[in-house]
Amino acid sequence: MRMNISILGAGAWGTALACHAARRHAVQLWGRDAAQIRTLRTRGENTRYLPGVALPEALGFTTELNAALAHVGAGGLLVLAVPVAGLRPLAQALRAQGQEAPQDFPRHVLVLAKGFEQGSRLLPHQVLEQVFEGWARQPALGVLSGPSFALEVARGLPVALTAASADEGLIQATVRALHGGGMRIYASADLLGVEVGGAVKNVLAIACGVSDGLEQGHNARAALITRGLAEISRLGLAMGARTETFMGLSGLGDLVLTCTGELSRNRRVGLQLAAGKPLDRIVAELGHVAEGVYTAQTVLELALAHQVDMPITAAVADVLGGRRSPAEALRNLLAREPQPEVSPLGEPGVQP
């Protein structure tokens, strides 16, 4: 059944998902930059964020938040495709806009961002809960996560993702909107676990980029991925997530993709740090968000607060914070005391 969908955020991921959804649904892509949206409309291509991909003719564009909301109405799907840092201001603007006709505000809001908000240390859905708190028209919230490079999705290549929410109606709306045409959507009720996996894998992808950039070999990369999964699981469990979530698409799946795939922006940051490039230059030249850069220190703070050991994350935070060189951080990791290997799935009564 055809649905009305608005995707807010015209970066790589928002544009790719809009390409996918517009093949079957009425989709509006919203961006805050009027000049960029004009280019999308006139050239039929997102030259800045997704060059080389022809946008579907049926895809609509807008810079008006109220038009994007009106398109969705109460019964469609509203998708937030901005980075974590942009979520709070966007949600505040949505709430303000929604006051005008609360009965028409979308019932289902799906978030795509992967990371923790700096300062508040909140996950994306928690930021939204905070903004919408106390509002009579508080929407049902969900996240979409898993191994998914925007460029491949935009080209229609196969992809499997996890939609997580406590609200069954939201999951059904997401499946209706996105499942099919090369995209498989799996459902999960573990919103927190899905978001923790998506946030921390970005930090570990930076570690793998550093290791590969320093030519430490495939063995080292496999070790970082496996021990990285143990770090994700430890933090997630301490925060209340389910262990099995980390063995799924949004955990192991996305970790493997981002740590090994050449399209990963986070991995690219690590490779360039290993080459000795200063972080501010890397970020300026990347032209896209690499969420791991902004989330690493917060993950480390959460690890300390929950008293879980996350040595790889600590090493990445040290390198990003300029406290250690990439080579020094790696030496430090190798010099750690020997310890028993505990499976990321854990053992009864033992923390992984």
Ligand SMILES: NC(=O)c1ccc[n+]([C@@H]2O[C@H](COP(=O)([O-])OP(=O)(O)OC[C@H]3O[C@@H](n4cnc5c(N)ncnc54)[C@H](O)[C@@H]3O)[C@@H](O)[C@H]2O)c1
């Ligand atoms: N690119 C991918 O392959 C991919 C896949 C899955 C998830 N994600 C996640 O999706 C989120 C967005 O990533 P992306 O790849 O689209 O990033 P991007 O850097 O390609 O684009 C970001 C977009 O968000 C816009 N933006 C930033 N702050 C904003 C704000 N305050 N209000 C409105 N718009 C704002 C920018 O103008 C830009 O259009 C990130 O959290 C990322 O981790 C990305």
Ligand SMILES: O=P(O)(O)OC[C@H](O)CO
């Ligand atoms: O390019 P990255 O490193 O931001 O990763 C993109 C997606 O999150 C991969 O699933």
